[in-house]
Amino acid sequence: MKTWISKKRMQGRTVYMQSALLFFWLLVLVGCGGVQEPQSTVDTDTAAGSVYSEPAAGTVQGEAVSVVSEVPGDGSDVRGEAISGAGRESGLTVEFIDVGQGDATLILCEGEAMLIDAGDESSxxxxxNEMEKLGVRELKYFVCTHPDADHIGGADVIAYKFPVTSLLMPELERDTKAYEQLAASISGRNIQVIHPAVGDIYTLGGGSFTVIGPVEQYGEDEANNWSVCLRFTYGELGFLFCGDAEEEAEEDMLAAGVELGADVYHVSHHGSSSSTSEPFLRAVEPSYAVVSCGRDNDYGHPHEETKEILAARQIQLYRTDELGNIFCYSDGKTLNWESEYDFAGENGAAAEENSAPEETAAPESSRQDYVLNTNTKKIHLPDCESVGKMKKKNRRDVHAVLEELFKEGYDPCKNCMG
Ligand SMILES: [Zn+2]
Ligand SMILES: [Zn+2]
Structure with missing residues (x-):
């Protein structure tokens, strides 16, 4: 079990209210090609009290990536600071969040954050929570790849809870509950809604992504093929995210000649055999593939065909149903992987790679295992009898420094720590 020190909940969230916008699609600004650089409130260069140094992507040489470090300062009042809080540590963090059967991928790059999908309604x-653990306070981009419930079901919560500068989604409306809830959550907010066009480029910290799909318009009942597809690059490395785009959309991307090459491929459509056709995979040519899917899901994802085609090309496959949350850290040259549950890669290679990132915020000696009750805000030792009675949803296991927990508002249990 990997442990994380939770960052303080953001206070003083900036919400821009706009009045009298009745229909959210009136907010729609159509992406019109060329470089899109939406006005952002994020100014990482002037982040107050920052210990944050801005590395030049791709020029960091041979340095271990420092991954989990505390957000500096007491964070007691972030009002007006408008910093994302994310990734003040240098480099890139990609978290494939375990949302069961669905997608949610968080990308933090040099102080800026974006989210691709938000899982289903229960996620x-x-x-x-995952965003808050990594100190994310706002999203520069929220990409809703396509309006299926396993991708946008949780999107209304995210849009309510975090300031979002730009929402990227395909030009495809639905009359589903998930779609309507998302529409309601952004209505009247100052969120720029963009239907991105192929070739649009957006920057995130020292990284950027290019929109590579959808290259065509598809039928109303082909939501998967409408998926917004993007290729994110940082330094020398590329990451490909194509939502649930299926073979037809893949063929169209190939025909359009968009750049598909990537080191990390977020396997489309949860590893369904209706996606990841061989010509497409040949063009991507990744070293790593990540499948977001639920344990024992009804669809049999990832399908055997997909696993075989990946294995045949010696592509290392990581799955959220097996590993929980999967983290990929990069300095623009190398990739380091971690996961919530143990990597038990068939060839053992993953286990080795798992050792690189180290927590640097406090010496290991001052850290200890505790069990937190997030409801009562009590800190328990793991053998405290209250731990056994605790509701699972309130339980959080941490390997942490006590003072940090106090700062988060936790108090020691009188029985086990009194
Ligand atoms: Zn879908
Ligand atoms: Zn899906």
Missing amino acids: GTNVQ
Whole structure:
């Protein structure tokens, strides 16, 4: 079990209210090609009290990536600071959040954050928690790849809880509950809604992504093929995210000649055999593939065909149903992987790679295992009898420094720590 020191909950969230916008699609600004650089409130260069240094992507040489470090300062009042809080540590963090059967991928790059999808309706709070654990206070981009419930079901929670500068989604409306809830959550807010066009480029910290799909318009009942597809690059490395785009959309991307090459491929459509056709995979040519899917899901994802085609090309496959939350850290040259549950890669290679990142915020000696009750805000030792009675949803296991927990508002249990 990997442990994380939770960052303080953001206070003083900036919410821009706009009045009298009745229909959220009136907010729609159509992406019109060329470089899109939406006005952002984030100014990482002037982040107050920052110990944050801005590395030049791709020029960091041979340094271990420092991954989990505390957000500096007491964070007691972030009003007006408008910093994302994310990734003040240098480099890139990609978290494939375990949302069961669905997608949610968080990308933090040099102080800026974006989220691709937010899982199903039951996952919004889980995604929110993961974002808060990494200190994310706002999203520069929220990409809703396509309006299927396993991708946008939790999106309304995220749009309510975090300031979002730009929401990227395909030009495809639905009359589903998930879609309507998302529409309601952004209505009247100052969120720029963009239907991105192929070739649009957006920057995130020292990284950027290019929109590579959808290259065509598809039928109303082909939501998967409408998926917004993007290729994120940082330094020398590329990451490909194509939502649930299926073979037809893949063929169209190939025909359009968009750049598909990537080191890390977030396997489309949860590893369904209707996606990841061989010509497409050949063009991507990744070293790593990540499947977001639920344990024992009804669809049999990832399908055997997909696993075989990946294995045949010696592509290392990581799955959220096996590993829980999966973290990929990069300095722009190398990739380091961690996961919530033990990597038990068939060839053992993953286990080795798992050792690189180290927590640097406090010496290991001052850290200890505790069990937190997030409801009562009590800190327990793991053998305290209250731990056994605790509701699972309130339990959080941490390996932490006591003072940090106090700062988060936790108090020691009188029985086990009194
Ligand atoms: Zn879908
Ligand atoms: Zn899906």
